[in-house]
Amino acid sequence: MKLRSSLLVLSLLGLGLALLGLLWLDASHPTDAARQQRSARQKLAERLGLTDLSLFMEARYTRHPSQADLHAALQDHPAAFEHFPSGALLPPPAVLTESHAYLAGKTTSPD
């Protein structure tokens, strides 16, 4: 007996939705190998006190963005353009770009 085209397509879509559910389960239950990998990374970060992922090694502020000093982007001279290609993929850390709190009258030393 030939299957109705509507039933065939609905079954295929149902299969796709079931597969989506399986992917969800796959993501929420990491395999032993994945767990081992994550624990190896965590242990190394803890043992060595690492603060950054080693994704870009061109400059100190791309290798260790969280440790970048306040003048990282101007590392060659004042008002220098940041010129490494990964700078296009990597923003300055939030702590460097957030506006400073209004401190007038609150500081203990003269402004």
Add this chain to the structure above:
Amino acid sequence: MRIWLEKQLHLIDFTLASLARRKSKNIGLLAVYALLVFALASVGLFANALRSEASFVLASSPEVILQRLVAGRHDLIPPGYLEKIGRIRGVQKQEGRLWGYYYDAVVKANYTFMARPAEEIAPGSIAIGATLARLRGLAPGNVISFRAYGGKLFTFRIASLLSPDAELLSADLVLLAEADFRAFFDYPAGHYTDIALSVANPQEVRNIAGKLSQALPDSRPILREEVLRTYQSMFDWREGIMLTILAGAIFAFIILAWEKAAGLSAEERKEIGILKAIGWETGDVIRMKLWEGLLVSLAAFLIGFIAAYIHVFYCGASLLEPVLKGWSVLYPRFTLIPAVDGMQVASLAFFTIFPYCAAVLVPIWRAAITDPDSVMRA
């Protein structure tokens, strides 16, 4: 209920037959649609997996790192700072760290050198990251020489390789004994690169950072929460950049889908006219077209999303890698642990399925409420 179900199945049968009459056009549309979902989902899944990996792994980084700044630049911590910090209440442990960068002219890559206690690394030997070992063709027991910035040549024996599972963190790492580090970089005695602090009460971290800034005004404390925030914003930005690049493709698709869905072809108008002339109600025509929109967009979403998941988590995101790798000489090999953000999937599904269904419906409704005779003659 049974009658309603049977009616819907007939409508779907009719819709599929109608789609099959313009087979090549509809298959092309489905392919482009699925490809767009694939590209958007790949970027989203990759950024989300990196973001969650960074937050898991860097949760073990030091609670506070203290840098010293001179003229706005990171400078060495002079002797006496560790003792001053020790007097601040709430600081559980303080450790002077020694680390720095070395440019290897042989492979034109930067390494991160880090000193470890002598009981961990014997003087004269080093432990290196797996990426670096692969790049330089090194194995435990081999010997490697580096020319120090002072011009002197230093030779080290490779004692061990760092776990390849942790390449994402250790691609360029070179661990060496403290004495070797000081000799290699000609570091002044008693000076450190920065200080890592542990705080007894996690609630007190901000207060302690304030006390540190007061006690050592030239210092800059970096909190763990700032490190984590940096990585959150970094991958948000990266995702944003990729989506901006993809924006051109998205707009091209919107035009294609609008053209296909909103502009009814003469053939489709004729079809609607005939259906109405033989007794179909306006509601039936709209229901049929709604099924068409739903079937096409849901199929495209499922194909695109499932393919993106397999691409990112089981094929190493090979299509995205060149973008991320950029000019890197040293790029770690790493597999990402699957992480799916429900909100992300729901918004992707909504923005891919809903607009297409809406775009299909509007012109059909307009055509379906007009007189069949005028629709057929138009």
